[in-house]
Every structure is written in C-alpha cells, then in structure tokens.
Amino acid sequence: MRIAVPNKGRLHDPTVELLERAGLHVKNGADRKLYADTVDPEVTVLFARAADIPEYVRDGAAEVGVTGLDQMRESGHDLDELVDLEFGSCRLVLAAPEDGDITSVEDVAGKTVATEFPTIAREYFAEKGVDADVVEVTGATELTPHVEMADAIIDITSTGTTLRMNRLAVVDEVLSSSVRLFAHPDAVDDPKVEQLVTAFRSVLAAEDKRYVMMNAPRDRLDDIREVLPGLGGPTVMDVAGDDGVAVHAVVDERHVFEAVNDLKAVGASGILVTEIERLVE
Ligand SMILES: Nc1ncnc2c1ncn2[C@@H]1O[C@H](COP(=O)(O)OP(=O)(O)OP(=O)(O)O)[C@@H](O)[C@H]1O
Numbered sequence: 001m002r003i004a005v006p007n008k009g010r011l012h013d014p015t016v017e018l019l020e021r022a023g024l025h026v027k028n029g030a031d032r033k034l035y036a037d038t039v040d041p042e043v044t045v046l047f048a049r050a051a052d053i054p055e056y057v058r059d060g061a062a063e064v065g066v067t068g069l070d071q072m073r074e075s076g077h078d079l080d081e082l083v084d085l086e087f088g089s090c091r092l093v094l095a096a097p098e099d100g101d102i103t104s105v106e107d108v109a110g111k112t113v114a115t116e117f118p119t120i121a122r123e124y125f126a127e128k129g130v131d132a133d134v135v136e137v138t139g140a141t142e143l144t145p146h147v148e149m150a151d152a153i154i155d156i157t158s159t160g161t162t163l164r165m166n167r168l169a170v171v172d173e174v175l176s177s178s179v180r181l182f183a184h185p186d187a188v189d190d191p192k193v194e195q196l197v198t199a200f201r202s203v204l205a206a207e208d209k210r211y212v213m214m215n216a217p218r219d220r221l222d223d224i225r226e227v228l229p230g231l232g233g234p235t236v237m238d239v240a241g242d243d244g245v246a247v248h249a250v251v252d253e254r255h256v257f258e259a260v261n262d263l264k265a266v267g268a269s270g271i272l273v274t275e276i277e278r279l280v281e
C-alpha cells in the first residue's frame with residue numbers, strides 16, 4: 001500500500017508524526033526524498049505537494065492520501081474520505097476590505113474575486129447564484145484587494161491574523177476544512193487500508209485520554225470506583241505481600257486534574273498519570 005503524504009508545508013510534520021504514533025515509523029525519509037519505506041514492508045510513503053495528493057490517489061499512484069479537505073474539493077476528484085484526522089483545521093472564507101461596501105455575498109456580483117481555490121470559488125458562487133469573476137493567484141491572496149487586482153478574496157483563515165493585518169473582514173464561510181485520510185474507491189476494502197484506518201483512529205481515541213495508576217487499601221475500592229467510572233471500569237490487581245491493591249484506569253484528560261485530587265482524598269497513593277499512545281476499542 002502506498003500512502004501519499006505532504007512533502008513540505010505545514011502539513012508535513014504533523015502527518016509524519018501521526019504515522020509514527022500509529023506505529024508506521026518512516027525509514028530513510030530524508031529531505032527531498034520522494035519515497036520512503038516504513039517498518040511495515042507492505043507500506044510505502046510517497047511525498048507530494050498537499051495540493052497534488054488527490055490527483056496521486058485518483059491516478060492510483062497511491063491507494064490512500066493525507067491532505068486537507070480544501071485540497072480534495074479543489075481537485076474536483078471524488079475520493080472516499082475515511083478518517084477526519086483533526087489537524088490542519090481552517091476555514092475558507094469570502095473576505096473583503098473592512099471599510100468597503102461588500103458585506104454580503106450578493107455584493108460580489110459583477111466584481112472580481114482572487115483565490116488559490118478557483119474550483120471551490122466557482123462552485124460556491126454558482127450555488128449562491130452570484131455572478132462573480134474568479135481570478136486565480138498562487139499566493140499572497142490577501143494583498144490583491146489593495147492593489148486593485150480584486151474586490152474580494154476567497155482564502156484560508158485560521159487565527160484570523162493575516163486577514164486582520166490586511167484589513168480584510170470575513171463576509172461568508174465557504175468551507176470548513178481539516179486534514180483527512182482519503183482513499184481511492186477501489187482501495188477502501190483493502191485489508192491494509194483498513195489496518196491504517198484502525199491505527200489512525202486508535203491514535204485519535206488516545207489523544208484526549210490518560211492512563212491513571214495508583215495503589216489503594218482494598219477497603220477503599222468502592223470509593224475509587226465512584227471517582228473512576230472510566231472506560232469499562234478500572235482494572236484491579238492484588239499487590240504481592242500486601243493487603244493493598246493496584247488500580248489502573250483510562251480517564252478523560254479533562255477529568256484527570258479533579259480525579260487525582262478525589263483519588264487522594266479517598267486514600268489512593270503513588271498515583272501515576274501517563275499518556276496513551278493508542279487505544280483500540
Ligand atoms: N493557516 C492555516 N491554518 C491551518 N491549516 C492551514 C492553514 N493554511 C493552510 N492550511 C491547511 O494546510 C494545507 C496546505 O497549506 P500549506 O500552506 O502548508 O501548504 P503549501 O501551500 O503546500 O505549502 P507552502 O505554503 O509552504 O508552499 C491547506 O490546504 C490547508 O488544508
């Protein structure tokens with residue numbers, strides 16, 4: 001199985017990190033290499049521009065690919081989306097000068113809109129029934145309204161800093177995007193692809209969970225169970241040569257702070273909290 005992965009840009013590092021956490025360590029993945037092996041002899045990584053990944057998957061050069069939903073929509077290809085990987089979150093928005101007279105999508109009729117996403121832009125205006133002139137640029141889109149190249153833009157925003165710095169205001173949201181695992185329709189039932197989906201899901205499931213371990217007197221177990229309803233309840237083990245027990249449980253990260261205090265209060269000691277690499281439910 002070949003996985004197409006962004007070769008550079010902001011999506012490269014988190015994607016490689018995700019592969020690592022999913023147990024697919026990338027071997028010999030030096031800069032500027034196009035291919036890399038992984039610890040699984042049946043899995044190869046192919047590095048490509050984020051924007052080209054949908055095309056690689058459609059062509060069959062790779063069975064699956066990791067890229068933003070925005071890139072997949074822009075490609076116009078109809079790939080199967082397997083997992084929302086929950087990073088690279090951003091919005092594609094229609095934006096116009098803060099002090100200008102464009103305050104709704106209808107105001108863009110007859111005007112020029114610059115974007116790196118012409119396919120998405122044209123689909124959006126067609127859907128809204130607005131006749132706008134879409135011009136394609138390959139970067140620095142936010143500059144175009146200030147040099148009379150365009151009246152408005154459709155571009156990516158996440159923190160909003162770039163729009164603010166360029167005195168542009170959001171007029172409408174066009175698409176909400178994040179990075180997804182996409183597959184060629186013929187590859188969806190491939191057992192290797194299914195293994196990859198399970199591995200990615202297990203990483204995501206573990207992300208907001210912690211593993212909590214502690215020692216406790218046996219007679220406090222009921223109190224401890226109350227604090228730790230957890231995933232299928234805690235695991236309880238005898239401690240050799242002792243009247244106490246060891247208790248292990250998976251706890252939601254957001255409950256850990258409170259749980260540790262409550263556990264101490266009901267007599268637990270030696271409390272350890274660790275991250276979980278993967279969680280297959
Ligand atoms: N500001 C952002 N916040 C979150 N995600 C973003 C942001 N900008 C882009 N993305 C996501 O990352 C994808 C690739 O963007 P990025 O700019 O990293 O790649 P690139 O344009 O190929 O690289 P470069 O900008 O270095 O040439 C976008 O299609 C989008 O899904």
Ligand SMILES: O=P(O)(O)OC[C@H]1O[C@H](OP(=O)(O)OP(=O)(O)O)[C@H](O)[C@@H]1O
Nearest residue numbers: 139140155156157158159160161162163
């Ligand atoms: O809302 P913000 O957090 O400011 O992010 C938005 C900016 O991020 C992206 O640019 P990027 O940093 O990828 O630079 P690029 O134009 O060189 O691709 C995007 O094209 C916007 O310009």
Ligand SMILES: [Mg+2]
Nearest residue numbers: 009010139156
């Ligand atoms: Mg960029």
